[in-house]
Amino acid sequence: xxxxxxxxxxxxxxxxxxxxxxxxxxxxxxxxxxxxTANALLALGASPAMVDAEEEVEAFAAMAAALVVNIGTxxxxxxxxxxxxxxxxxxAGTPWILDPxxxxxxxxxxxxxxxxxxxxxxxxxxxxxxxxxxxHLRDGHAEPxxxxxxxxSLETAEQALAAARRxxxxxxxxxxxxxxxxxxxxxxxVATVANGHQMMTRVTALxxxxxxxxxxxxxxxxxxMAACAHAMVLLGLAGECAxxxxxxPGSLQMRLLDMLYHLDRDTVTRQARxxxxxx
Numbered sequence: 001x002x003x004x005x006x007x008x009x010x011x012x013x014x015x016x017x018x019x020x021x022x023x024x025x026x027x028x029x030x031x032x033x034x035x036x037t038a039n040a041l042l043a044l045g046a047s048p049a050m051v052d053a054e055e056e057v058e059a060f061a062a063m064a065a066a067l068v069v070n071i072g073t074x075x076x077x078x079x080x081x082x083x084x085x086x087x088x089x090x091x092a093g094t095p096w097i098l099d100p101x102x103x104x105x106x107x108x109x110x111x112x113x114x115x116x117x118x119x120x121x122x123x124x125x126x127x128x129x130x131x132x133x134x135x136h137l138r139d140g141h142a143e144p145x146x147x148x149x150x151x152x153s154l155e156t157a158e159q160a161l162a163a164a165r166r167x168x169x170x171x172x173x174x175x176x177x178x179x180x181x182x183x184x185x186x187x188x189x190v191a192t193v194a195n196g197h198q199m200m201t202r203v204t205a206l207x208x209x210x211x212x213x214x215x216x217x218x219x220x221x222x223x224x225m226a227a228c229a230h231a232m233v234l235l236g237l238a239g240e241c242a243x244x245x246x247x248x249p250g251s252l253q254m255r256l257l258d259m260l261y262h263l264d265r266d267t268v269t270r271q272a273r274x275x276x277x278x279x
Contacts, residue, residue, distance in 0.1 A: 008233075009269055015234060036253075058087075113137075192275050194274075195272065210231060
């Protein structure tokens with residue numbers, strides 16, 4: 001893996017590839033995030049499809065350019081659809097990413113997340129508490145560690161880095177931990193992204209949006225770790241640009257979509273803050 005993939009120029013190239021390819025991104029997501037993530041994918045240049053009927057997901061996951069799975073408002077029918085879709089994606093070679101929302105909060109969602117890992121996700125993205133909980137459960141513990149509060153994290157991304165490395169090594173997936181600085185790891189190497197704005201924590205579903213954008217990047221960038229890092233730059237940069245003119249969270253949400261639409265190579269290459277940590 002070349003360090004040249006973790007540069008502002010590489011992020012800009014991924015953005016241009018998304019817009020040129022308009023990848024079809026299959027989303028099985030939660031009711032809170034569905035509209036936000038669909039709009040963000042459209043603004044970036046991808047083509048979202050919100051297909052979660054058990055009768056349809058296998059065929060759709062096999063034909064999509066990427067699959068995004070989010071367990072935020074998980075139900076039994078959706079869990080059955082996720083099992084079918086992730087299995088189909090694995091068989092078809094469709095890259096897919098798991099967002100284990102609040103995985104440590106309740107046993108049902110924990111079981112869905114753990115079962116999904118059997119179908120070889122290309123990537124996993126969550127906040128610090130979610131990644132720590134999923135790694136803990138994947139290690140074989142019956143109960144998650146006492147961290148987090150629903151979808152909120154009580155830990156920093158840096159504190160979750162060891163768990164992220166462990167989870168990546170155990171699953172073969174690239175693991176992204178969102179935070180003030182995002183950490184992205186394949187289990188050995190670590191990239192960081194420092195774009196974003198504190199006001200983004202006051203808008204619901206932006207973590208879910210990061211996962212969806214990672215799906216779009218996975219569709220056009222074969223290097224999984226680079227794709228995940230590029231997605232975090234694109235969302236973070238759009239958020240920090242939007243915050244400069246936003247009066248509060250409501251206008252931030254609107255302006256963030258506008259900024260995703262207006263991002264260009266010049267903005268990305270000048271303002272992206274992406275790096276590889278030394279070994």
